[in-house]
Amino acid sequence: MRKESVLVLKPTKKERLDAADFASKTIAWTFNRMSYNYTKRGQNLRCFNIVKGIIAQEMLKTHLIKHGISVVTDNSYRSSDIFDFLIKRDEKEIKLDLKTNHHYNDYNVKGRPEFSVDYLIQNQNYPGPDWRKFFPMLMPHNQIRQNKDAYCFGISSSVDFRDGIEKDRDGYFLSFFPYDSYVSFISNKKLCKLREENGKGFYLNFKYNSLSLYSTPITIEIVGEWNECYKIERITLTPNKLIKNIGPFSIISSFKIDKNDFENFDDSIEISAGKNEYKDEVLNSSKENINVPPSTDMIFFRKDICNLLLPENYTLYLLGWIYKNDFLNKCLKYPSWVWPKDSVDRFKNQEWSQLTESDIKSISKLGFEDHIKKTPRKFNAGWLKTNGRGGGACCYIFPNIGRNGGVMETNLYVLPTDLEDLNLLFK
Numbered sequence: 001m002r003k004e005s006v007l008v009l010k011p012t013k014k015e016r017l018d019a020a021d022f023a024s025k026t027i028a029w030t031f032n033r034m035s036y037n038y039t040k041r042g043q044n045l046r047c048f049n050i051v052k053g054i055i056a057q058e059m060l061k062t063h064l065i066k067h068g069i070s071v072v073t074d075n076s077y078r079s080s081d082i083f084d085f086l087i088k089r090d091e092k093e094i095k096l097d098l099k100t101n102h103h104y105n106d107y108n109v110k111g112r113p114e115f116s117v118d119y120l121i122q123n124q125n126y127p128g129p130d131w132r133k134f135f136p137m138l139m140p141h142n143q144i145r146q147n148k149d150a151y152c153f154g155i156s157s158s159v160d161f162r163d164g165i166e167k168d169r170d171g172y173f174l175s176f177f178p179y180d181s182y183v184s185f186i187s188n189k190k191l192c193k194l195r196e197e198n199g200k201g202f203y204l205n206f207k208y209n210s211l212s213l214y215s216t217p218i219t220i221e222i223v224g225e226w227n228e229c230y231k232i233e234r235i236t237l238t239p240n241k242l243i244k245n246i247g248p249f250s251i252i253s254s255f256k257i258d259k260n261d262f263e264n265f266d267d268s269i270e271i272s273a274g275k276n277e278y279k280d281e282v283l284n285s286s287k288e289n290i291n292v293p294p295s296t297d298m299i300f301f302r303k304d305i306c307n308l309l310l311p312e313n314y315t316l317y318l319l320g321w322i323y324k325n326d327f328l329n330k331c332l333k334y335p336s337w338v339w340p341k342d343s344v345d346r347f348k349n350q351e352w353s354q355l356t357e358s359d360i361k362s363i364s365k366l367g368f369e370d371h372i373k374k375t376p377r378k379f380n381a382g383w384l385k386t387n388g389r390g391g392g393a394c395c396y397i398f399p400n401i402g403r404n405g406g407v408m409e410t411n412l413y414v415l416p417t418d419l420e421d422l423n424l425l426f427k
Contacts, residue, residue: 001124005421006117007318009059011310013170014344016055020173020308023050024223025230026077026185027177028187028253043177044306047254050163051308056100056154058175061085085152092221095147100154101138101397106167109399115157117238117317123396124416129348130396136384136413137319139327144412145365151327153419154318155397165262165307172259173309175223178252181294185273185276186224188290191282192251198230200277201248202293207270208237215239220269224252237269245274249408255300262305271298285416320419330418332371334368334382337393340400347400349393352379359385382413 009017027047057073064071064087072086085096103115108300112132123133135151159168178187186202187192195201208218222233225250235246257265272295282291322330337349344350355363355372363369363379371381384407386392392406399405 001121001416001419002421003117004322004415005184005301005423006121007063007422008117009063009316009318011055011316013309013312015058015062015169016310016314017057019051019054019310020175023047024048024053024173024175024254024256024308026155026253026376026388028192028251029077029189029227038177038179038183040300040304041344041367042176043179043183044304045162047175047177047308048306051099051310052102052156052384053098053371055310055314056098056156057085059316059319060098060152090129091419095144095151096150096152096321097146097148099137099139103155103157103397104160105157105326109401112399115155115357115396120317122157127415128337128395129335129350131340131399132347132351132396134349134395135205135381135397135416136395136411137322137416137419138384138411138413139410141362141410145329148324150321150323152318152321152422153416154316156314156316161307161311165305166172168308168311168313169307170312172262172307174257174259174262174305175254175308176257176305177254177298179298181296182271182273182298184284184290185292185294186249186252188251188282191278191291192225194246194280194282195278196226198278200274201250202224202278203245203247203249203274203372204252205244205272205274206235206237206246207244207268207380208265209240209270210239211267212239215266215352216264218265220261221256222246222252222266223251223254223256224249224317226250226331247274253261256392257305262302265302267301269300271300287378318422319416320422321420321424322414324422326418327414331382331412332380332414334415336379336383337382337394339387339391339406340386349384352383352385353377355379366412384411386410 030050061071061073071087072114120135123135126133128134165378217236217238218236219236222229254277276293281289284290284398336352338352340346341347368381372379384393386407390404394406398407
């Protein structure tokens with residue numbers, strides 16, 4: 001990889017707003033790949049990840065079109081939540097999957113140098129164990145069987161936008177999301193389709209609790225759907241007054257509030273289940289009936305609201321691409337790693353030498369069982385393991401910061417040196 005082959009892209013404000021809008025409307029349909037819990041914070045993180053994926057896709061699409069490349073993207077969120085690129089190269093169509101990981105540049109992680117393209121190029125063929133100079137191109141093990149022809153890899157970078165709404169922002173897209181038991185009741189794809197097929201929806205109740213004698217009404221938007229179309233309903237909430245049975249909806253993805261109303265919002269918004277017209281039992285994979293209105297309320301405070309507009313200086317570094325078969329072959333030449341043992345060396349991953357029954361099952365399912373060495377016990381392939389408790393093997397982008405450091409899921413990897421120059425896509 002050469003420095004000049006790295007494609008550096010910065011989104012426009014319109015692209016950032018469009019990505020926030022699409023994510024806020026479709027989070028209910030999007031697979032929870034990172035297995036975030038359905039708390040208020042977990043839902044915020046899910047939607048941020050969707051925004052990042054969409055913005056990367058749209059920037060690459062714009063760039064390819066400028067270079068005369070025929071591109072089709074799949075944003076048919078009701079039938080698919082996999083954002084594919086279909087591009088034509090050498091008279092054949094290639095289904096390209098874009099994978100990016102995010103670097104928060106306002107964190108001074110002890111021992112980790114500042115990110116730069118020069119530093120990445122310098123370490124493009126380093127396979128570990130020192131995570132400070134390790135830049136694996138990651139592919140989650142549970143996605144490797146997807147129907148893709150090639151992968152494109154990139155690194156995005158910005159300040160940490162997950163907490164607070166002001167940091168490096170030039171605008172606002174303020175959203176909050178259904179959480180806990182409400183996710184399965186008002187944000188479920190299966191229930192949505194059954195409600196629409198039968199013409200029977202659900203309704204919600206709203207109450208704005210204010211502690212001030214001088215508070216004024218606030219307006220929020222309910223971002224949902226009905227009859228297979230978006231349904232965006234604006235409602236005005238008078239302090240300490242209950243509004244009942246707003247609907248019908250078949251599904252709700254999020255709620256939105258304008259900046260001025262956010263500033264005037266001084267206590268909490270309570271949202272509860274109202275009428276439920278569709279009465280049939282609907283079972284989830286655990287054989288539990290999810291068509292049961294929750295008995296508790298959702299309660300939102302100012303701290304629960306996030307700004308989905310990505311930072312003004314958000315930057316995407318696209319590094320290169322690789323055919324899927326090449327990825328699977330080249331990952332075989334690299335070592336496998338698990339998380340560092342701090343008492344030995346907090347900067348170095350450990351060899352993956354202890355394999356559980358679950359490990360062997362996952363490895364064998366993907367056809368890597370021949371790369372398990374029995375004496376001494378060791379797994380020999382480019383995999384990074386998660387520990388299943390909030391972290392895993394570490395790298396530059398996912399450093400060792402304690403309990404939640406490292407990769408959040410088990411990944412296969414190759415290195416930047418294995419990638420093809422992006423300019424080859426333009427030929």
